[in-house]
Amino acid sequence: MEQAASDPERQLQPAPLEPLGFSDPGLEAAVGEEAERSREEGTGDGMMTENNFWLKKIEISVSEAEKRTGRNAMNMQETYTAYLIETRSVEHIDGQSVLTDSLWRRYSEFELLRSYLLVYYPHIVVPPLPEKRAEFVWHKLSADNMDPDFVERRRIGLENFLLRVASHPILCKDKIFYLFLTQEGNWKETVNETGFQLKADSRLKALNATFRVKNPDKRFTELKHYSDELQSVISHLLRVRARVADRLYGVYKVHGNYGRVFSEWSAIEKEMGDGLQSAGHHMDVYASSIDDILEDEEHYADQLKEYLFYAEALRAVCRKHELMQYDLEMAAQDLASKKQQCEELATGTVRTFSLKGMTTKLFGQETPEQREARIKVLEEQINEGEQQLKSKNLEGREFVKNAWADIERFKEQKNHDLKEALISYAVMQISMCKKGIQVWTNAKECFSKM
Amino acid sequence: MGTLGGAGLAAAAGPARTLGMEGERRASLPHSSGLPAGGAGGESPGGTAPLSGSSGSSALLQAEVLDLDEDEDDLEVFSKDASLMDMNSFSPVMPTSPLSMINQVKFEDEPDLKDLFITVDEPESHVTTIETFITYRIITKTTRGEFDSSEFEVRRRYQDFLWLKGKLEEAHPTLIIPPLPEKFIVKGMVERFNDDFIETRRKALHKFLNRIADHPTLTFNEDFKVFLTAQAWELSSHKKHGPGLLSRMGQTVRAVASSMRGVKNRPEEFMDMNNFIETFSQKINLIDKISQRIYKEEREYFDEMKEYGPIHILWSASEEDLVDTLKGVASCIDRCCKATEKQMSGVSEALLPVVHEYVLYSEMLMGVMKRRDQIQAELDSKVEALNYRKADTDLLTEEIGKLEDKVECANNALKADWERWKQNMQNDIKSAFTDMAEENIHYYEQCLATWESFLTSQTDLHFEEASEDKS
Numbered sequence: 001m002e003q004a005a006s007d008p009e010r011q012l013q014p015a016p017l018e019p020l021g022f023s024d025p026g027l028e029a030a031v032g033e034e035a036e037r038s039r040e041e042g043t044g045d046g047m048m049t050e051n052n053f054w055l056k057k058i059e060i061s062v063s064e065a066e067k068r069t070g071r072n073a074m075n076m077q078e079t080y081t082a083y084l085i086e087t088r089s090v091e092h093i094d095g096q097s098v099l100t101d102s103l104w105r106r107y108s109e110f111e112l113l114r115s116y117l118l119v120y121y122p123h124i125v126v127p128p129l130p131e132k133r134a135e136f137v138w139h140k141l142s143a144d145n146m147d148p149d150f151v152e153r154r155r156i157g158l159e160n161f162l163l164r165v166a167s168h169p170i171l172c173k174d175k176i177f178y179l180f181l182t183q184e185g186n187w188k189e190t191v192n193e194t195g196f197q198l199k200a201d202s203r204l205k206a207l208n209a210t211f212r213v214k215n216p217d218k219r220f221t222e223l224k225h226y227s228d229e230l231q232s233v234i235s236h237l238l239r240v241r242a243r244v245a246d247r248l249y250g251v252y253k254v255h256g257n258y259g260r261v262f263s264e265w266s267a268i269e270k271e272m273g274d275g276l277q278s279a280g281h282h283m284d285v286y287a288s289s290i291d292d293i294l295e296d297e298e299h300y301a302d303q304l305k306e307y308l309f310y311a312e313a314l315r316a317v318c319r320k321h322e323l324m325q326y327d328l329e330m331a332a333q334d335l336a337s338k339k340q341q342c343e344e345l346a347t348g349t350v351r352t353f354s355l356k357g358m359t360t361k362l363f364g365q366e367t368p369e370q371r372e373a374r375i376k377v378l379e380e381q382i383n384e385g386e387q388q389l390k391s392k393n394l395e396g397r398e399f400v401k402n403a404w405a406d407i408e409r410f411k412e413q414k415n416h417d418l419k420e421a422l423i424s425y426a427v428m429q430i431s432m433c434k435k436g437i438q439v440w441t442n443a444k445e446c447f448s449k450m
Numbered sequence: 451m452g453t454l455g456g457a458g459l460a461a462a463a464g465p466a467r468t469l470g471m472e473g474e475r476r477a478s479l480p481h482s483s484g485l486p487a488g489g490a491g492g493e494s495p496g497g498t499a500p501l502s503g504s505s506g507s508s509a510l511l512q513a514e515v516l517d518l519d520e521d522e523d524d525l526e527v528f529s530k531d532a533s534l535m536d537m538n539s540f541s542p543v544m545p546t547s548p549l550s551m552i553n554q555v556k557f558e559d560e561p562d563l564k565d566l567f568i569t570v571d572e573p574e575s576h577v578t579t580i581e582t583f584i585t586y587r588i589i590t591k592t593t594r595g596e597f598d599s600s601e602f603e604v605r606r607r608y609q610d611f612l613w614l615k616g617k618l619e620e621a622h623p624t625l626i627i628p629p630l631p632e633k634f635i636v637k638g639m640v641e642r643f644n645d646d647f648i649e650t651r652r653k654a655l656h657k658f659l660n661r662i663a664d665h666p667t668l669t670f671n672e673d674f675k676v677f678l679t680a681q682a683w684e685l686s687s688h689k690k691h692g693p694g695l696l697s698r699m700g701q702t703v704r705a706v707a708s709s710m711r712g713v714k715n716r717p718e719e720f721m722d723m724n725n726f727i728e729t730f731s732q733k734i735n736l737i738d739k740i741s742q743r744i745y746k747e748e749r750e751y752f753d754e755m756k757e758y759g760p761i762h763i764l765w766s767a768s769e770e771d772l773v774d775t776l777k778g779v780a781s782c783i784d785r786c787c788k789a790t791e792k793q794m795s796g797v798s799e800a801l802l803p804v805v806h807e808y809v810l811y812s813e814m815l816m817g818v819m820k821r822r823d824q825i826q827a828e829l830d831s832k833v834e835a836l837n838y839r840k841a842d843t844d845l846l847t848e849e850i851g852k853l854e855d856k857v858e859c860a861n862n863a864l865k866a867d868w869e870r871w872k873q874n875m876q877n878d879i880k881s882a883f884t885d886m887a888e889e890n891i892h893y894y895e896q897c898l899a900t901w902e903s904f905l906t907s908q909t910d911l912h913f914e915e916a917s918e919d920k921s
Binding site: 267436 | 729748755765771786
């Protein structure tokens with residue numbers, strides 16, 4: 001298993017639950033019932049063999065959501081939703097699972113976990129969280145965070161997030177993640193104690209800042225371009241899908257009016273009455289069938305949304321690389337200029353402008369001792385600089401290697417998941433068509449009996 | 451048409467609506483979508499869905515209903531209430547005797563008895579200094595002896611049709627004259643003569659003439675014959691013969707006053723008829739609005755869908771491994787789009803014109819009821835006069851005798867025509883809705899085939915890839 005970059009502070013590993021190197025491709029990944037319901041087959045099935053060893057031992061599920069009230073940092077009352085996370089360990093002898101941990105977390109804690117992971121694993125495409133606020137709504141869906149449908153879909157999204165992290169070969173070993181699942185109280189303090197916020201490069205947040213990188217890595221440039229395209233096309237698709245859903249809803253629901261009017265009409269008809277009445281009933285069935293249909297489609301939209309947010313995670317990796325490259329180039333530049341300064345001092349020629357040089361000229365030459373001292377300082381700095389450059393280079397190469405490995409892993413996951421999502425969309429359409437055929441066949445029969 | 455109130459039908463309808471005894475059905479309760487779980491042969495969706503969704507959806511349905519009622523503007527229509535315009539109770543033409551009428555009750559689906567074939571086509575625009583108008587070509591083919599020739603071709607404009615309708619109503623005040631398409635529609639008309647409008651009108655005019663041709667009494671009307679055969683100048687001169695406008699206006703005023711009296715003494719069966727007409731009119735109007743609304747929603751759905759497919763193609767440009775899948779989805783969506791278009795066109799042919807015709811028919815019917823009431827009112831006022839000895843008794847008695855005959859004829863004519871009309875209405879409504887259902891079935895079948903073939907192609911590939919991985 002590949003480790004994170006060589007910074008020793010970053011190696012926060014849990015005491016492993018199982019010896020590393022465990023692999024048993026024959027054992028199916030044990031996934032919780034809730035997890036199975038979420039269309040999360042990507043991490044659930046045996047496809048990723050060596051990556052599943054964590055999942056094999058534990059099941060994670062976000063099984064409940066609850067409204068809570070409490071006091072926030074400013075001592076004001078607030079309402080929020082808490083989610084129950086249950087972890088079960090699977091006895092691999094008989095497949096039975098035992099509940100080992102269960103605790104409640106709110107969305108902001110998930111956000112904290114993710115921010116931490118972003119800082120400590122900059123070369124990893126960190127799984128995204130479900131959206132904070134409902135976007136791409138069509139008219140029926142409430143944009144309210146307290147709306148039960150929204151909460152339910154978020155519950156599934158959060159579970160999906162945890163499963164993604166747990167099935168990631170590197171992220172799953174992180175101690176903070178482990179504590180997130182197991183240590184309810186004090187977890188926040190523990191995370192903050194890692195000092196990750198300080199480590200976070202504030203430049204990463206400055207989205208608009210561009211860094212002139214002289215030798216950009218072509219692959220990363222292409223990746224960034226790809227992530228922009230992915231984001232743009234999925235947003236567009238989700239927007240249009242929402243509009244289509246809205247229209248379809250209208251078509252189905254207006255048919256419900258037939259039901260009411262047919263029923264009223266049937267009251268005055270002798271021979272036609274029964275046919276009208278029963279046809280009306282089928283119109284009602286038709287009208288109400290759209291609710292379930294669109295509910296299912298919402299899950300499909302959520303699958304696409306996950307990859308919309310993944311695009312952001314991809315961009316973050318590119319950005320980190322860009323910054324590293326920039327720092328490297330800056331360090332090299334700095335080293336070069338120091339070397340030149342040193343040379344000038346040694347040979348006495350002034351090729352570059354320096355304030356010291358000017359003041360020396362104005363206020364008199366420095367003594368040979370002073371010059372020696374300066375050369376010595378510079379030589380030290382140059383040494384240091386060369387060391388740093390070496391380690392930065394190494395860091396850079398490690399980063400690229402690790403990042404690219406994770407990106408390949410991500411690509412495979414993405415292709416698999418998106419394909420499955422598209423196929424599931426086709427399945428939904430088929431089901432909708434079958435329902436439609438049935439209802440209209442029934443209605444036709446009633447009409448023909450009038 | 452099936453037994454009434456039978457257990458089988460009750461099961462189909464569900465307890466939310468009751469089936470009463472023969473001929474008697476309760477008007478439905480405020481609409482609820484709370485269907486019994488698992489009832490009605492399993493068509494209702496899974497147990498809790500209709501109930502949990504119902505509070506939202508029935509509110510929406512209520513809103514939809516309200517929408518429709520307020521949406522009067524959509525189909526605001528200026529159609530003449532002919533009963534006030536051309537009504538002439540002193541028609542010189544004696545209606546056919548009731549007996550012969552009953553024997554001639556004929557349904558429209560007996561084409562072998564047809565001896566008069568009419569088509570309306572080729573709309574043409576005519577521009578004069580005063581106005582612009584459209585004429586339609588009318589071709590008549592007949593084997594009837596009373597026609598001078600076996601084939602006629604004439605051109606008529608909408609005004610001419612109006613004239614014909616007026617004459618028919620004059621001659622047969624208590625027959626159910628087929629309705630004419632509206633003169634014009636206020637909302638949504640940018641140009642008075644756009645192609646869709648003309649085509650819809652043409653079809654309706656065609657229907658109008660054919661319905662007259664199929665009517666056992668109206669088909670022999672002299673004005674009808676003139677309409678079909680006379681050249682333009684002949685028709686103009688023929689039109690001028692007839693009760694003057696002024697005398698008609700005078701009668702109109704009296705008519706309005708007397709119709710109220712006619713309502714009081716209306717016989718039971720006509721009360722029932724009137725109640726039917728009122729309810730029918732209400733319901734068919736709602737159905738018309740609903741159908742138009744559905745068409746509108748489908749159109750908007752279609753417009754959005756057109757944009758939906760191409761996005762997947764766009765996406766496939768940046769995804770090497772998903773190209774086939776994405777293109778497949780795009781192609782399915784596009785095909786379903788085409789199927790939607792076809793369905794819309796089918797339903798607008800099969801359903802909308804029929805429903806709309808019956809909206810106009812329901813207005814006609816109310817006019818017919820009024821005219822019958824007026825005829826009766828005349829009799830009643832004479833009878834009243836006799837009772838109070840207001841005028842010469844002998845003269846009155848004679849007049850009353852004539853009027854009694856007149857009333858009896860009018861009532862019988864209406865009764866017979868009413869039965870005929872109801873039968874036709876049932877057939878027309880039944881086939882219109884059956885066709886609509888068929889269009890929808892066909893639409894879903896097409897879409898199903900499209901998606902199923904996509905799915906097969908994907909899962910075949912899936913198996914191929916999976917087996918490649920394993921090997």
